[in-house]
Amino acid sequence: MTKKRLLILDCNSLLNRAFYALPDLTTPEGIHTNAIYGFMNMLLKMKEEIKPDYIAATFDKKAPTFRHNEYKDYKAGRKKMPSELSEQFPIVKELLGYLAINIFEIDGFEADDLIGTLSVFAEKEGIESYIVTGDKDALQLATDNVKVVITKKGITEKDIYDKESFIKEFEVTPKEFIDVKGLMGDSSDNIPGVPGIGKKTAFKLIREYKSIEKVLENIDNLRGKKLKENLIEYREQAIFSKKLATIMCNVPIEIDIEDIKSKEDYDLDKVRELFMKLQFKSLINKIDKSNGNKDGKELKEKINNIKIDSLDELKKLKDKITDESNKNNLFIYFQISNQNIFSKKTIENMYFNYESKIYEVPYSKFLQEDKVKFIEILKSIFENKHVSKISYDTKNLYTILNKAGIGFKNLLFDIKLGAYLINPVRKEYEIYSLCQEYLFKNIDKDDENINIEECYMLPKLYEIFDKKIKEYDMEYLLHKVEEPLANILAMMETEGFKVHRDKLLQLEEKFKKEIESTKKYIYSLSEEEFNINSPKQLGKILFEKLDLPVIKRTKTGYSTNAEVLDKLKDKHPIINKITYYRQLTKIYSTYIEGIKAVIDEDGKIHSNFNQTVTATGRLSSTEPNLQNIPIKYELGREIRKIFIPNEKDSVILSADYSQIELRVLAHIGDDKNLIDAFNEHDDIHTKTASEVFKVPLGEVTSLMRSNAKAVNFGIVYGIGDFSLSQDLNISRKEAKQYIDAYFDRYPNVKQYIDDIINKAKEDGYVETIFKRRRYLPEVKASNKIVRAAGERLAMNTPIQGSAADIIKLAMIKVYNKLKEEKLKSTIILQVHDELILNVYKNELEKVENIVKNEMEKVLDLKVLLEIDMHVGENWYETK
Numbered sequence: 001m002t003k004k005r006l007l008i009l010d011c012n013s014l015l016n017r018a019f020y021a022l023p024d025l026t027t028p029e030g031i032h033t034n035a036i037y038g039f040m041n042m043l044l045k046m047k048e049e050i051k052p053d054y055i056a057a058t059f060d061k062k063a064p065t066f067r068h069n070e071y072k073d074y075k076a077g078r079k080k081m082p083s084e085l086s087e088q089f090p091i092v093k094e095l096l097g098y099l100a101i102n103i104f105e106i107d108g109f110e111a112d113d114l115i116g117t118l119s120v121f122a123e124k125e126g127i128e129s130y131i132v133t134g135d136k137d138a139l140q141l142a143t144d145n146v147k148v149v150i151t152k153k154g155i156t157e158k159d160i161y162d163k164e165s166f167i168k169e170f171e172v173t174p175k176e177f178i179d180v181k182g183l184m185g186d187s188s189d190n191i192p193g194v195p196g197i198g199k200k201t202a203f204k205l206i207r208e209y210k211s212i213e214k215v216l217e218n219i220d221n222l223r224g225k226k227l228k229e230n231l232i233e234y235r236e237q238a239i240f241s242k243k244l245a246t247i248m249c250n251v252p253i254e255i256d257i258e259d260i261k262s263k264e265d266y267d268l269d270k271v272r273e274l275f276m277k278l279q280f281k282s283l284i285n286k287i288d289k290s291n292g293n294k295d296g297k298e299l300k301e302k303i304n305n306i307k308i309d310s311l312d313e314l315k316k317l318k319d320k321i322t323d324e325s326n327k328n329n330l331f332i333y334f335q336i337s338n339q340n341i342f343s344k345k346t347i348e349n350m351y352f353n354y355e356s357k358i359y360e361v362p363y364s365k366f367l368q369e370d371k372v373k374f375i376e377i378l379k380s381i382f383e384n385k386h387v388s389k390i391s392y393d394t395k396n397l398y399t400i401l402n403k404a405g406i407g408f409k410n411l412l413f414d415i416k417l418g419a420y421l422i423n424p425v426r427k428e429y430e431i432y433s434l435c436q437e438y439l440f441k442n443i444d445k446d447d448e449n450i451n452i453e454e455c456y457m458l459p460k461l462y463e464i465f466d467k468k469i470k471e472y473d474m475e476y477l478l479h480k481v482e483e484p485l486a487n488i489l490a491m492m493e494t495e496g497f498k499v500h501r502d503k504l505l506q507l508e509e510k511f512k513k514e515i516e517s518t519k520k521y522i523y524s525l526s527e528e529e530f531n532i533n534s535p536k537q538l539g540k541i542l543f544e545k546l547d548l549p550v551i552k553r554t555k556t557g558y559s560t561n562a563e564v565l566d567k568l569k570d571k572h573p574i575i576n577k578i579t580y581y582r583q584l585t586k587i588y589s590t591y592i593e594g595i596k597a598v599i600d601e602d603g604k605i606h607s608n609f610n611q612t613v614t615a616t617g618r619l620s621s622t623e624p625n626l627q628n629i630p631i632k633y634e635l636g637r638e639i640r641k642i643f644i645p646n647e648k649d650s651v652i653l654s655a656d657y658s659q660i661e662l663r664v665l666a667h668i669g670d671d672k673n674l675i676d677a678f679n680e681h682d683d684i685h686t687k688t689a690s691e692v693f694k695v696p697l698g699e700v701t702s703l704m705r706s707n708a709k710a711v712n713f714g715i716v717y718g719i720g721d722f723s724l725s726q727d728l729n730i731s732r733k734e735a736k737q738y739i740d741a742y743f744d745r746y747p748n749v750k751q752y753i754d755d756i757i758n759k760a761k762e763d764g765y766v767e768t769i770f771k772r773r774r775y776l777p778e779v780k781a782s783n784k785i786v787r788a789a790g791e792r793l794a795m796n797t798p799i800q801g802s803a804a805d806i807i808k809l810a811m812i813k814v815y816n817k818l819k820e821e822k823l824k825s826t827i828i829l830q831v832h833d834e835l836i837l838n839v840y841k842n843e844l845e846k847v848e849n850i851v852k853n854e855m856e857k858v859l860d861l862k863v864l865l866e867i868d869m870h871v872g873e874n875w876y877e878t879k
Contacts, residue, residue, distance in 0.1 A: 003128040003145070006260070007052035008115050009101075010133035012060045015039050015092060017134035017151055019085045024786065028423050030764045030777035032084040033278045036091050040275075042132070042151065044286050047262070050130050054260040056118050057096050058104045058111040059089075082782055095274060100266040102259050109251050112137055116249035119146045125257065130160075137181075140247060142166045142174040172206050179212045182242030191244045194234045196226055212238050273440040281433070284442050303456050305358045305449075311366060311373055317352070317359055318377050322384050328355050329412060330381070331462070332391040333431075333455035334363070336400070340623040341598070342493065342606030347400050351455035358452050367404075375404050385409040390462050392416050392431065394483070395611065398490030408487070415458060417482045418465035420612040421474050424774055429612055431457060438464050477770045477805070482611060485808050488815045488827065489609040489619075495838070496604030497626070497643050497828050500874070504595065504642045511588045514635060518581045525574040532581055535560045546572055580633070587630055591639050594624045604646070607829075616797055617772050617804035619830055627831050640876035646828070646838045651871050653825075653844075654878035655851045657833040658866040659684060660803045661716050667861045668769065668798060671748035678863040685709040691745040692738055711738050715749065716799055718792030753795045760794035768801035769859075770809075806859055807833055813854040823847065836875065844871065 018038020025034040047055075096103055104114045115138060119129040123145050131138050132149045142148045142161045150159045166174050184202035185193020197205075205222075209215045216235050219228050231238070268287065275284045308314050321330055331353035338344035347363040366374040381387065382401060387410060391397055394414045401408055419429045426433075431454035432443040439460055443453050469478050523529050526545065530537045539558030542548045551567050552559035562582075568575045600606055605624065613620040621627050630636040645652055662684060666674035677687045689700045689708035700708075707728055714724055725735035743750040757779065760766050765775045774797050778790025807830065814835065815827055825847045829836035835855070839847045848869060856865045870878040 003126065004053040005050055006054040006056065006118070006122045006127050006129045007046055007050055007262075008118050008129055008131045009043065009055070009057045010111055010115060010131065010135060010138065011039070011057050011092065012111055013134040014042060014132065014151065015085065015088065018042070019082075019088070024084070024781065024783065026777035027277070027279055028425065028775040028777070030775065030780055031091075031278065032088055032777075033091075033280075035085055035088045036095070036278060037280055037283070039092055040095065040280065040283055044283065046130070046132055046149070052130070052262050054122075054127065054257070055101045055262045056104055056260050057101050058114040058118070059093075060111045061105050061107050061109075084782055091274070091278070095271060098267045098270040098274065100263040104253060106251065106253060109248065113248040113251045114253065116141055116247040117251040117253060118255065119143075120249040121255050122146075137186075137245070137247065139166060140174045140177045140245075141249075170203065172203065176206050176210055178242055178246050179206045179210075179215075181245040182212050182238055183215070185241055186245065191241050192234075192237055193241050194230050194238050196230045201227070212242050269440070272442065276436050276438075276440045279437065281436055284436060303358060303452060304356065305360065305452050307360045308362070311370060311377065314361060314366070314374075314377050317354075318380050321352070321354055321381055321387055324386050329388045329390050329459070329462075330354055331455065331458040332389060332397065333451065333458060334393075334397060334400075335451050336396055337364075340608065341600065342399075342496065343601045345400065345403075347397075349451065351451055353455045353458055358455050360452065375406060378404070379406050383407045383409050388412040390415065390458065392458065395486035395489050395609070398487050399493050402490055402494045411483055413462055413466060414478075414483050414486060415461050415465060416612060417486065418469055418478060419461075421478055421482065421772065422465060422468050422472065424612075424615045424617070424772075431461070434461055472773055473771045474773070477772055481770065481805060481808050481812065484812050486611065488811055489611065491815075491826070492828055492830075493606050493609060495646065495826055495828050496600065496602065496606040497836075497838075498604050498646045499595065499599050500642050500644045501599070501603065503644075504592070507638060507642060508588075508592050508596075510638075511584065511592055511635060515581065515584050515588065518577060518584060522574060522577050522581060525572075525577065532578065533585075538578070542568070542572075542574070546574065548572060583630060583633060584635065587633075587636050587639070591624065591629060595639075595642070598623050605643075609830075614804075615774055616801045617768065617808070618800070618832065619804075619808075626829060637876065637879070640879065641874050643875040644873065647840070649842070650825075650838050650840050651844065651873060652875050652878050653837040653839045653847065653851065653869065653871050654875070655835045655837070655855055655867045655869045657803075657807065657855070658868055660806065660833050660865070661799050662712055663861065663863045663865060664769075664799050664802045664806070665716055665749065665752075666863045668802065669746075669749045669752035670862065671746045671752075674746050674749065675862050685712060688712050688742065688745070692741040694741075707738065711742050715739075715742060715753075716796060718753075718795045756798060757791045757794050760790070766794050766797050768798050768805055770802065770805040772801045772805060774801070803833065806865070807835070810855045810858045811835060813858055814851055817850045817854055818847070821846065821850065823850075836878075839871070 015035045015038075019035035022034040022038050024032065025037060026032050046052075093103060104118070105111070106114065112135070115131055115133070119131060119141050122129045123143065127145075129146045130149055131141060131146065132151070134151045136150060138148050139150070139161055143163050146162070148161045150161065151157070152159060161169075163174055166177075170177065172180060180202045181191065181193070183194050183197045183205060184199050185191045193202075205215050206212075209218055215222075216231060216238070219231050222228055222231070271287060272284055275287070308317065320326065333351040333353070335348045337346055337348050346367070350361040350363045352359040352361065378401075382389070383406065389408075389411050390413045391411065392415045394408075394411060394417075398408055415434075416429050419426070419434050430445070432445045432450065435441045435443050435454075435457050439457065441457070443450060443457070447453065469475055519532060522532060526541045528541075528545075530541055532538060535554075536557050538560045542560065543550050543558050548568055548571050550558060551564040552561075562579070565575050565579050569579070595605065598605060605626070607621040607626050608623050610620045610622065619627070629639050643652070662674075663678055666678055677684055683705075685705045685708045686697060686700050688711060689695075689704040690697045692708055692711065693700070693704050695704070710724065710727055714727070719727075719739075721732050721736040721739055724730075724738065725732040728735065756766060760776045760779045764777065765773050767773050774793070776790050776794055776797075778786050779794055781787045781790060811827060811830060818825060823840075823843050823846065825837055825839040825843045827835055828838045835851070837847065837851070852867060852869060855867050858865065872878040
């Protein structure tokens with residue numbers, strides 16, 4: 001008959017082990033979770049492997065134990081538990097409660113004593129025990145029926161000992177191991193032992209004499225004068241150390257075998273809810289899998305799914321939705337295919353959630369069967385201003401509908417944008433993931449009906465996100481900035497940016513020649529040919545053949561990363577050429593080959609614009625990424641020459657905000673000197689140079705202005721004296737003088753920085769002018785590097801985020817004004833602080849006036865907003 005099993009958890013040890021083994025993990029609210037995650041992962045794994053009939057969790061109490069009372073220096077010198085770890089203990093106890101796992105802790109005794117008592121109790125009851133711990137002290141408890149599971153290398157690997165395996169490895173019994181510790185002591189517990197006796201000697205003595213008492217009886221037979229002297233002098237300390245190291249196995253606690261039974265009917269919903277709050281997605285999947293995915297089954301039973309098989313059925317649904325007596329919201333979800341190629345981008349299936357029923361509309365099928373009739377029906381739904389629509393990822397929906405000539409009216413809420421604003425640092429915003437975090441429901445992402453299930457969950461997500469958006473005071477940001485912008489981005493994707501194919505091919509040849517020429521020059525400097533792209537081969541050339549100083553080593557040899565090359569740039573001319581070569585090849589593959597691959601059938605690039613990628617609110621683009629074309633080298637800048645007007649009678653207009661982040665800093669920092677400098681149209685960098693270097697404006701040199709520019713923009717990004725000294729190649733002392741002089745001139749900027757960091761620490765987040773929020777748990781980190789990075793984000797996010805909000809609002813105002821004036825000219829690209837428009841020549845003057853007026857008067861700030869505007873026959877000429 002198989003013995004029943006008891007799983008005993010040494011919770012303090014396991015939490016401590018997990019905390020130091022795993023990287024710092026935090027929720028957006030700043031709750032540290034790495035110890036909890038490691039502990040729970042290990043617990044679920046042990047439950048799966050051991051399949052215990054009983055489980056007990058033990059904890060240390062803060063009160064002194066009997067050992068402290070007998071020896072005041074017991075465990076003295078131990079570091080205080082970090083707050084990031086201690087704050088995780090109550091959450092683990094909460095989880096253990098939900099899992100119906102009994103907790104044992106008692107004043108005056110350590111968890112080890114409780115573990116010993118539990119294991120002896122179990123053995124008497126004929127139950128096999130598994131003690132899971134990271135502390136080898138528990139090895140003394142190993143018997144034929146008590147197995148000690150020692151976690152090692154973090155939390156994933158482990159060794160398991162019973163009496164036999166322990167004797168085989170250490171050649172002493174588990175009980176004799178106590179005597180070993182008594183002789184050698186234990187620095188972690190501050191058990192003194194006998195001076196001069198280490199691990200090797202202690203094991204040797206106990207293997208021979210079996211106990212400390214027998215060793216002391218045989219001192220005369222021992223070799224080594226000093227060893228004998230120490231044993232004689234510290235004999236009582238040795239006996240006392242053995243007593244301290246001995247785990248008590250008769251702690252006065254009541255153990256009810258029924259109370260420690262492993263229960264399958266624990267509070268699964270509460271566990272899942274807390275896991276979701278802590279963002280333990282993988283653990284949610286584990287507990288759901290072990291419980292037969294209860295959520296998935298319940299969800300399938302609830303859903304009333306209706307497949308629309310004909311356009312007549314769709315028309316009936318349309319009539320119901322557009323009946324003005326019906327006031328229900330229409331929830332829209334869809335499945336896109338060929339997302340990266342505009343001409344092929346389409347919707348496979350569209351899902352309507354209406355009156356708690358899910359209607360599946362085969363979009364691509366109906367489009368092929370009777371395009372005219374199908375579009376007519378959809379227009380009746382989407383262009384109906386009386387139907388309140390709640391959608392997910394409306395920008396992509398707009399793009400598809402634009403292609404079909406369908407408008408969209410009365411958007412009530414975009415769930416993806418709402419989720420993004422509530423937590424802008426998520427990696428993704430998939431519905432199943434949002435359901436896990438906010439609804440505590442687990443949808444199987446591999447389920448063939450996932451789209452139906454996700455559409456079913458939209459009303460519940462809308463209810464939560466709408467409430468949070470109002471709570472966070474983000475209604476203006478969502479409904480007046482992000483949602484209207486989605487429509488404009490869809491229009492920009494539809495319009496596209498024309499590419500001059502011949503110029504692209506010419507530039508391709510130019511790049512190839514320059515890459516080849518640079519490669520040959522590098523070979524001439526190294527006096528041999530090698531693979532420049534191979535870090536191993538390059539390392540040998542630089543650090544062995546050319547004998548340059550080694551900056552950093554890797555497991556496979558020398559590091560040749562950008563940071564290393566930057567430190568070597570003055571050591572040999574080959575360094576700058578290698579850096580140049582790397583830039584060229586990267587630009588070539590990303591932008592020459594990359595652009596060639598995505599030119600669509602109409603000769604245009606239709607970039608995908610993303611609203612939910614950056615934490616600061618800035619837009620990003622993909623296929624291709626037109627936001628980050630490198631402009632350090634002329635060849636990089638020349639890529640802009642291939643982007644031309646969409647029509648022959650058009651030009652490209654670029655409107656770029658002038659120093660918008662510094663202007664935002666002046667506004668939110670409320671610094672009079674900085675505000676005056678901008679409002680008096682001073683060159684801010686020259687003005688700052690004059691103040692920092694204490695020279696008249698007319699005597700500011702180009703170097704002074706350049707250094708002042710670095711200070712101005714460095715302050716925005718929280719630069720310190722060390723980084724500034726590196727950037728300007730000056731001493732750290734001189735860099736500090738620059739920064740101090742800046743703050744002397746602009747004292748309110750310094751006050752803003754101090755205030756915003758304190759606010760981030762107090763509230764856990766910072767906000768932009770438009771209430772865009774970003775949580776920053778990093779500002780409370782005990783790790784200085786992490787905390788400093790969090791403080792930099794705290795001071796920069798409101799500035800960069802506000803600048804992003806301003807350009808977005810400007811896009812909306814410019815777009816709306818162009819439509820109001822019934823102009824054909826339109827926005828085709830946005831790059832950070834710059835708008836790019838395709839402008840018809842006969843509308844140029846009117847468009848210039850609109851752009852200047854709408855961009856510069858977009859918001860009433862304490863400083864004037866100014867733009868630099870240029871026109872050209874291609875994008876390059878506008879710069």
